[in-house]
Amino acid sequence: MISRVAGALVRAFLVAFMLATPALILPGTPADTGQVVALVAIFAAILTFAEYAAAYPCLFEFRDAPPFNRVRFGVLFVIVGALSLVVRGTTDPDTFSxxxxxxGSVLGEAMxxxxxxxxLVVLMLPATAPDAQLALVTAAFGLAAxxxxxxxxxxxxxxxFSRWPLGEGTFNVWVNLPTFDPTGGRDVVRxxxxDGRINIALGLVLPFLMPAVVSAAAGVFGGLSLGHPQTLVWAVAAWVFLPTSLFMRGMAMRRIAAIIAEKRRSATPLNAGVVSA
Structure with a gap:
């Protein structure tokens, strides 16, 4: 219990720190923006702590199947940190930025x-957008992608090449897939x-679909200005992270389906939603 609570506290702090990273790195963050970022970071930290400290999570998937969530968090943290440094380099350049x-520019041009x-994102920018902004978006996309x-x-x-998600010997479906009901509907493997195919398909389509959706919504809700530093960081991060996360989830679901099917073929019982090693 103590170790679970301690781990939840560490994870909550890391999530809050990641959300605050652009505001900490980028110069000239307005006070109002800082307050909003702090509020969002606190809320995310509380949610993370509640999910990881509880015996059974309500929302977070693969909580007890590391390193799935660690990889996803690491990806988002690296993307947000790298993009923040790139954007800061436009006004306060240093060697690393x-x-x-x-x-990022080389990778973006190659992609x-x-x-x-x-x-599609470049087409979203205003016709009067300066070349520097186009180059910045290209570099940000190249790094994030x-x-x-x-x-x-x-x-x-x-x-x-590993035994994931059976690293600790068992995989509890109810704990690691709290939003998935293995007892309802069709056969659980199917x-x-x-679900895996749908997630992989969405992961492939979403990078193309998101700019089109934003452009279509611009006429109703107003355009998304990538000229604001934090907006650029989070827009590009979401643009890359969401498809990546969906693709990873699709691979994970198909992996679990394959394990359950293999256990069935070998006549290994599945008791109470637990897949044993």
């Missing part, structure tokens, strides 16, 4: 193709396979 910008995600792709490769290797 300049290096990140150069690397740019007609009607690709980057091309590279981190996302590397995380997918890392998680694929983890699934392919449902997991279907």
């Amino acid at each position: 300049t290096l990140l910008t150069l690397v 740019s193709f007609r009607f690709g995600p980057l091309d 590279t981190v996302g792709l590397l995380s997918l490769a890392l998680f694929f290797l983890l699934i392919r 449902r997991l396979e279907w």
